[in-house]
Amino acid sequence: MHRNLVTIALICYSLSGFSQDAISGFVQDSLTNEPLVFAHVVLNDGTRGTTTDLNGFFKIRASGSVSHIRIKYIGYQMRKFPVGAKTDSLIYKLPKSNTQLAEVTILPGENPADRIIKKVVKNRKKADPGNLPYFSYKAYEKMIVTLDEDTTLTNKQAAEDTMVTAIRNLLEKQHIMMSENVYERKYRNGKYTDNVEATRFSGMKKPQFAMLTSQMQSFSFYKDYFSVGEKAFLGPLSPNSWNNYFFNIEDTLMVEQDTVIIISYQPKKGKKFDALRGMLHINMTDLALMNASGTVVNGQGVEIKVQHKYEKLGGETWFPTQLNTDFTMLGVDVGGFNFKGVGTTFNREVNLDEKVRAIDIGTNTLELDSKAHKKDSVYWNDQREMPLSDKEIQTYQVIDSIGEEINLDKRIKLLVALATGRFPIGPVELDLDKIIDFNDYEGFRLGVGLHTSPNLIKWANFGAYIAYGFKDKEVKYGGDAEFTLHKNLGLQLRGAYYHDVREIGAQEFLVDDNRSLGSMYSDLVIQRMDLINGWNAGVRINPLRGWHFEAEFRHQDEESKHGYRYVPENTTDSLTKAQYAEVRVGFRFAPFEKKMRLGAREIIQDKGAVILWATVTRGFKGILSSDYAYWKADLRLQGKFRIRKLGMEFWQLNVGWISNSTPYLKMYTPKSNYDDLSIYSPNSYETIRPNEFLNGLIIGVHHRHNFGSVKTGIKWIRPDFNLANSFGIGWLREPQRHTGLTIQDMSKGFFETGIVVDDLIKVNLLGIGGGVFYRYGAYSFSNEIDNLAFKLSLKIGF
Secondary structure, X not given: OHHHXXXXXXXXXHOOOOOOOEEEEEEEEOOOOOEXXXXXXXEOOOOEEEEOXXXXXXXXXXXXXXXXXXXXXXXXOOEEEEOOOOXXXXXXXXXXXXXXXXXXXXXXXXXXXXXXXXXXXHHHHHHOHHHOOEEEEEEEEEXXXXXXXXXXXXXXXXXXXXXXXXXXXXXXXXXXXXXXXXXXXXXXXXXXXEEEEEEEEOOOOOOOOOOOHHHHEOOOOOOOEEEEOOEEEEOOOOOOHHHOEEEEEEEEEEEOOEEEEEEEEEEOOOOOOOOEEEEEEEXXXXXXXXXXXXXXXXXXXXXXXXXXXXXXXXXXXXXXXXXXXXXXXXXXXXXXXEEEEEEEEEEEEEEOOOOOOHHHOOOOOEEEOOOHHHOOHHHXXXXXXXXXXXHHHHHHHHHHHHHHHHOHXXXXXXXXXXXXXXXXXXXXXXXXXXXXXXXXXXXXXXXXEEEEOOOOOOOXXXXXXXEEEOOOOEEEEEEEEEEEEEOOOOEEEEEEEEEEEEEOOOOOOOOOOOOOHHHHHHHHHOOOEEXXXXXXXXXXXXXXXXXXXXXXXXXXXXXXXXXXXXXXXXXXXXXXXXXXXXXXXXXXXXXXXXXXXXXXXXXXXXOOOEEEEEEEEEEEOOOOOOOOOEEEEEEEEEEEEEEOOOEEXXXXXXXXXXXXXXXHHHOEOOOEOOOOOEEXXXXXXXXXXXXXXXXXXXXXXXEEEEEEEOOOOOOOOOOEEEEEEEEEEEEOOOHHHEEOOOOOOOOXXXXXXXXXXXXXXXXXXXXXXXXXXXXXXXXXXXXXXXXXXXXXXXXXXX
8 A cells, every 4th residue: 555655646747847856755764664763865875865755765966976875874774876877766775773773972162063053053043934924835744643553562472362453453454543634824924823624534524623734743853952742851952952962963965955963962971851853954155054953752642743944935934844743642552553643744835925915824723614624626736745655545545434423423413512612402501610510619510401502503602500519508590691703703692691609709800711620629618708699781892813802781789698798888787698799801922822713602612821701890879779879990910931051930919909808709708718628729829718818909929830840761650840839918908898707817827838749650631640739927826736738639631
């Protein structure tokens, strides 16, 4: 099958108009027939040559007599191949070398490779295509998922093992899954939108999503860190990279009229950091990358390999035109075979001259055309870089038939529903977050919530729910409605009614719909809530990427049932009930946020490095029997940034202020996450008891430094160390108005510090760890053990 693929590919290349003085072919592994990417091809015994591309293909023009070519590739034996009358449509195979790479010895004096790398780093601002003000291109992308045999496992099994034999036979005929996408990327000042015009996914008639490998990795090798998914690795072209990586000159080539230096890189002996190992092909005329590759060093859980090929466009810009991404999932094996993905992207029709306007960059990083799944075979044949192989054709045929038999489209719709929190049932959707919940006030809470399906009414959505708390013995219910006036602007009219409980003293923000799982752990320890009859009506809009605005009118009728009473001004009566009428205006600004449209909904892929929330509230007295007049202002600034080689910094600043004294519900109590043994919740106070403090003005700071994981050599033990600190201060006027509870503010300042070790045990995607926090300062307890809080850490992800 592979031989057929290569034959077809060579015919396509040969039709491209090679002249008689051109030598071309494919370089492959002699055993597996896998292409050898960036192999060095040299004419005769000189230095003039070229390198293979991401398909292992090369083409080189010979201006004089050529008797042979030399092909070299690290880890393989160098071979000489005679050149005969036939100079194209050839296949060259290299055997692996049996010799191990010698351990590097660093001699006194400056490494000549370091001198070259320093020049490239100095020039990277000019050479990095990611620094261009704008560009656009069209891309074809193919992803294959297969199984990769782990011989250390299969060799231990019986020779007649039927599962191993069956999998081997299957993999000779087809892959497990494959997909193809055609999209256009428009880029402007660090932001981009990928508009997917065509998508094909084996087993599905109408894919609900598009997976682009180009969005899973950094666009450029020049950045300080190269990211793959959520993992970041120190870049070989980052400042002072020569202090951490060992660079070695492997070869020198003459390509056209330019000298190309091939430099390998790997972590220096004794250096421990998230590192890559690979090759850099540097054009010495422009001090720019022509090719770059990187493989994760000591990858635990997943092995990753990336390869980028650059071409010179417009006479001066080296632009990535081919990208390969391979990943192998370790520890999730099927009969001794690991899941492996191979993604290939070809960037073409690159336009560096036509200015990309701000309006061309949508609010989402990925938009899937509603007709993307309807492209015919003529379209796909025209878009593909190479015709599909027999194995790929077989994959589509077999998986498509299986997909139809098991109704894969419907199953994928269910997965999409799980990602969005709603499970489709005919014309309605079940709200998964309404089924079961738990907190210390309500105990276990069971309920059901339904919303209309987007397929029922595209421009409107209606919902309702009912729930019961087994500890507070209260029935809760409510409903909401949403009318979409402009999809691209996210312009919506929204309204809701609810008879439900709310945590007292909690800080509230408009446009705050996407809380992380970790931040929700602190909800488990909530001890005091008020019963609210409320309704609200308002409007929401997302006019520009990262900007979300919302305004609403809200009315609430509150009743306290946990012993708290409030004494209003000019009276001695203490009350358990109150009514509020408010106008609220707020925004959420996330300049680096990445979103994708998933069916009828938008999903946040990455919240970005900085997020700012702000909400201003005006409370009115005398409107709809409301009791209190006040102003409120709430601000939250959240950020994260990386310190080279030292890890990640996470910060959150919270500020809340209310102008007048009001009942507890509208005041501020710091977010507590204390219990005998609670789950660590970032940006909460781990040692503050629930409702221990009450404030009218509160300032809180949470800081966490992640040092990164420690490589233990054991794939299920990956300790990831964190140092966390929290500070809070607040003031309360007229504390005498709050009765029935112990009341104190935080005017002396509160401090706590803790250490959290994540992923002490890592099983597939689940990481389990622990931590301890210590409370100190003016609010520390006399009994030292009371100042300690012990934590369980739970994380889900790679």
